[in-house]
Amino acid sequence: MSDFTPDEQRAVKLALSLSAGEIEPAEFEHDMRKLWRKLGYAARTAVQGMASDVVTTMLRDDAGNTPAVPGSDSNEPSDAWWGAMAVETAPIDATDTANGGQLINTAAYADATVRLTGDKLRFVPGFGWFEWTGTHWASAPDRYSVAFSAIDDTAGEFRARGMTTQSRLMGVQRHRREIAEAMQYKRDVMSPADRLNAAPRIPFRNGTFNPRNGEFQSGVWYPDDMRTACVNADFDRSADAERWTQFLTEVFPDAADNGEHVMRMLGRALTGDQRHHVFGVWYGHKGRNGKGTITRLMQHLLGSAVVMPDVRLFERRGQAHGEQLARLALAWLVIANETNEGVAMDDELVKRMSGNDSMNFRRNYLTEVEYAPRYTVVFTTNHLPEFTGTDDALWTRLRAVEFPVSFAGREDVDLDERLKGEADGIATGIALAAHRAYAEGLPDTASTAAAKQKHREGIDPLSQLEGEVFGYAEGARMKTSEFNAALQEWRRANGESRTAKFAPKQIKAALERQGVKVVTGRGTRYFAGIAAPSGPVAEGSGRVFEG
Structure with a gap:
């Protein structure tokens, strides 16, 4: 207009x-x-x-x-x-x-x-x-x-x-x-954008499953639900999924609760349910650990409803262009694969994507539209995504799953095809997990809580600098110039000179979140609450000498 x-x-x-x-x-x-x-x-x-x-x-x-x-x-x-x-x-x-x-x-x-x-x-x-x-x-x-x-x-x-x-x-x-x-x-024929994928019923090839009550209606579909994809499988409670069950046991040998959690997360993607504001981080430092197998399986089941955008969309240095967001708009499952090591993520964008907040975008020749995402976001990566926020708004939404086992050198080369052969049983199991998630949500389990803590500690830059560049000391002060010089030397000695995670601006923000403030005395700026680490250390250890 x-x-x-x-x-x-x-x-x-x-x-x-x-x-x-x-x-x-x-x-x-x-x-x-x-x-x-x-x-x-x-x-x-x-x-x-x-x-x-x-x-x-x-x-x-x-x-x-x-x-x-x-x-x-x-x-x-x-x-x-x-x-x-x-x-x-x-x-x-x-x-x-x-x-x-x-x-x-x-x-x-x-x-x-x-x-x-x-x-x-x-x-x-x-x-x-x-x-x-x-x-x-x-x-x-x-x-x-x-x-x-x-x-x-x-x-x-x-x-x-x-x-x-x-x-x-x-x-x-x-x-x-x-x-x-x-x-x-x-x-x-006109339908508002907020009706797209808003109903949680899941269309299968042979009917519709209702995650609210766990009931399946054979040969019935609901045009008014405005669902934009159909599961490429038949709903069948009697269908076999033996190899899939074995796969989850192999991937999570010491964390059986991870298998149920992954099933619920995938089930949530099928429903579009945004009542529980969560997103996933599935990480494993070794390759061939099962994440790719799950991705390919979901692509088989959901087709174009699985979208894998350029991971730079989620980085703070990137820009969430309307066209990029538009590509995600009709997705059910958004998989951000392989985040870049040391690159800060756009915390606010991730929170908006997982919080049912409206987003504006424009698709090609069409008018700009405001739309609340219905998709589930999962990061699958070997490098931990560098979220810089410490507030609960992000970390309470994050559901971390560690994939600790590598199958390199002992891969089942027929696994993808065998899982496709169990598509009916796997998809039915995911839908039933969606029913459980719809009723109970996606709370942290013991395994996901431990993986989240490991993630949080792994990306905390201060945990690596404490004792090397500074130490916490009540009532102490450290000149900002001395701190920055020590930080620069530490980055050089540890090969982190180009890593955004340890940039002075990021470290200053991290210190402030810990209550360390910049104060000025007699024209000199100090960090209040920290001091240089005491005592020299051996050269090459990564620590610096007290200035």
């Missing part, structure tokens, strides 16, 4: 209010009569798309010869509806000289297309068109293809009814685009 004049913007807002039931038709018509002649083609199309019945009545009353288009409560349009549509869609006795073509009643054609095909279409502002597959809503790959397919189907219906002129006009490319754009505003 940014290109509309103030009058045009007011007209569209009136139509939106009417569509939402906030104003009565009489009030809308009264105000619209004053605005109609001031509206350009695009604005008129938008208004007609949202309020076609009232606008048609208004124009009919003004012109005295245009009948309204009646609706129908039956599934199949009535003969009376077809008769009215034949009149409404007849070519207008005027020529569009600017575009060298015949004028049509775009809103009427859009009405007809939505009436005949609208149960298979949805338009979501900021996301574009979706098409019902029978199990879920598939996002259109481009701007017009889904709408054009519906227009073609409608043209075929017109042709079958002997309305050959209308059918021919629907094949004109300019008209097709106009009809497609008018369809976007129709109440029966």
